Amino acid sequence: MLHSRIRRGAFTAAAGVALAALVLSGCSSQRGGTDDATGDADVDGTFVFAASSDPGSLDPAFAQDGESFRVSRQIFEGLVGTEPGTADPAPLLAESWESAEDGLSHTFTLKEGVTFHDGTDFNAEAVCANFDRWYNWEGLAASEALGYYYYKLFRGYASNPDEAVYKSCTPDGETTVTVELNQPFAGFIPALSLPSFAMQSPTAMAEFEADNVGGTAEAPTLSEYATGNPAGTGPYVFEEWAPGEQITLTANPDYWGEAGQIDEIIFRVIDDPTARRQALESGSIDGYDLVGPADTAALEEDGFTMVSRPPFTILYLAFNQAVPELQDPLVREALSYAIDKDALISQVLPEGTEKATQFMPETVNGWNPDVTTYEYDPAKAEELLAEAGYTEANPLTLTFNYPVNVSRPYMPDPEQIFTVLSTQLGEVGVVTNPVSNEWVDYLDLTSGTPDHGIHLLGWTGDYNDTDNFLGVFFGGPSMEWGFDNPELFTALTEARGIADLEEQSELYQDINEMVATFIPGVPLAHPAPTLAFDPRVESYPASPVNDEVFTDIVLTE
Structure with missing residues (x-):
């Protein structure tokens, strides 16, 4: 989430x-x-x-x-x-x-x-x-x-x-x-x-x-x-x-709170975004999450109830430093310059998506307005790759992992995102070997083993605290990122225990700069998830952290 x-x-x-x-x-x-x-x-x-x-x-x-x-x-x-x-x-x-x-x-x-x-x-x-x-x-x-x-x-x-x-x-x-x-x-x-x-x-x-x-x-x-x-x-x-x-x-007949209008919920899996839209249009479902960017305007025009969550997400391209090539900071910097975030957002991400400069949204305490950034510069990327020893005759070759048959609030269409990013990397001479997995296997692979390369993942914030973003990602050694950075780990441990908000905010701003210059990956975007419902849904309790209980849904028929 x-x-x-x-x-x-x-x-x-x-x-x-x-x-x-x-x-x-x-x-x-x-x-x-x-x-x-x-x-x-x-x-x-x-x-x-x-x-x-x-x-x-x-x-x-x-x-x-x-x-x-x-x-x-x-x-x-x-x-x-x-x-x-x-x-x-x-x-x-x-x-x-x-x-x-x-x-x-x-x-x-x-x-x-x-x-x-x-x-x-x-x-x-x-x-x-x-x-x-x-x-x-x-x-x-x-x-x-x-x-x-x-x-x-x-x-x-x-x-x-x-x-x-x-x-x-x-x-x-x-x-x-x-x-x-x-x-x-x-x-x-x-x-x-x-x-x-x-x-x-x-x-x-x-x-x-x-x-x-x-x-x-x-x-x-x-x-x-x-x-x-x-x-x-x-x-x-x-x-x-x-x-x-x-x-x-x-x-629940013995529930202590208000019962609401819904007495039965059926959760059905439809992994294909087009099939979900068609199911809504045919009346076989009441609604779905993670509406594709291309479907939003058409569904709204046809009278369906559209609900958007505020962007409290982060989509990122992670660099697994268990891979020897990714241990070189020149390589990580080059890959950062190779990514055109604006093009990615305009081509495949939902309306309302914001470009990311760090691994958390601007609304979270400790976001740093002056953080080091790597604006799209393919010439700079090629220069850094050459400095790291990679040329047209000896290109940097990386495994690129991505999930299939799944949509996430921060990653509505992984295949499309992969296609855009792998093309951008190819334009600066990086060869990517695509490896795709179903979602369950993908998470086990990227979170539980060192056997992956650069990869797509993200996060929907669970609560409004910087530790829920930076601490979760970089608070200690992790199979996903594959690095050991005691200075960063110690700084995050110290910051999570500071009760004074102003003091804590300053520490987290410094940590965001530390992360930006260490380059564990590329923070890409903060997508704004959209839900679509049958017109009988008068209101839905949209939450930036997905804390949505169906007793709060209001139906008209």
Whole structure:
């Protein structure tokens, strides 16, 4: 998403389960004549939403991609949510919280009368069960490949407590709980709005062995819990997952909040953008995300409801420095000068996309208006390549990895983006060997192994904090980027613990300049994702961080 990552991620589910998507159906077999959740018989309460890919996991703690999180946001809730239409934290299962001045202690007052879908009470003990679950992960569960967000943000486990951000969780009665940290983490509260840190039923996780994961980093397998028995406190309950076809959720009859109009959600996978548009036009779905740039104007003209999110994304071309050629800063600088971002945006990215100069949007604290940039200059690129020893007779040759059959908020059409960029690189003499993978395999390859070259990826911000961008990308050694830069890692660790916003902002501006001159990759653009809906959708709760719960959708029929 975000990511956001709601970016990315997806995993091979045990038992072969792997689906995810929201497909909205107007077919009689999908949309019925039952009363909606509000009792209004005039509104069709079945909502079909088309997703671009399968989810990787029904357990959000072991997920990192937007399609998994879109489903999990309906089933699960965290202690912290977001203010509607923003990336800022707001109370959810925690009605309030108090943080110590030193940032090492946070006390939450919990909402009363809430139960998980399996009937287990939500209380302070349940909160601590979730925190302690993450902290006690071992092996593959504790790896970047599987427990991505906890690995990135909390940095350590019971097995290496000296590196861990988390220290302990202590209940004080049923409705008060204190979480203590070993080190300051200024983004702790907003980070809890991530679906990965949603509250899950301790009973269901134990019964269905939620942490019983296996396989390898390249091909992990998930538990019975993650493939068919999720239990949260959210407004919708999991009913069925037909792998490769659809996921069905139904309204939670015991939900503590407002029910909304939709009493059944069907998430159907339609990986092709043209097929998603055609499904909407035919009335077989109610809506879809990641509308192709060429389709937006035509759908709007035909009367469909179009909704755009503010750009809170980053699309980038990453340089994996495990590749010897990419360890040369001259090469990385040359590749930066070879990229024409303006042409890329005008040719294949949505209207409203902004050109990127650094690895986070301008709206995030610490964005540097004076950062070093590498404006398109093919002659300069050729000069630097020659200085690095590459000529027409001895060209720089690189593997170029990209995903296929998927759309992401930051990357609506990977094949088109690859084509534009590989052509631009070819114009300065770089030979690219294309390697494509399906999305799940692509993420396993680029995030969990060193076996890739330059590659396309990106991020949808999960919450409004610089650490959610720079810290996630460059906070420590990573298989994706393949470099060791202790100076950068230390600077980011220091900045994430600074409570004073002005002081922290100055540090992050310096870090953005450090990243720009180190050149781990090319920040390309901040695409503005667009959604399209049937005219019966009067409003949709668009969120810059994709925090969109379907109880907030307003329907007219």
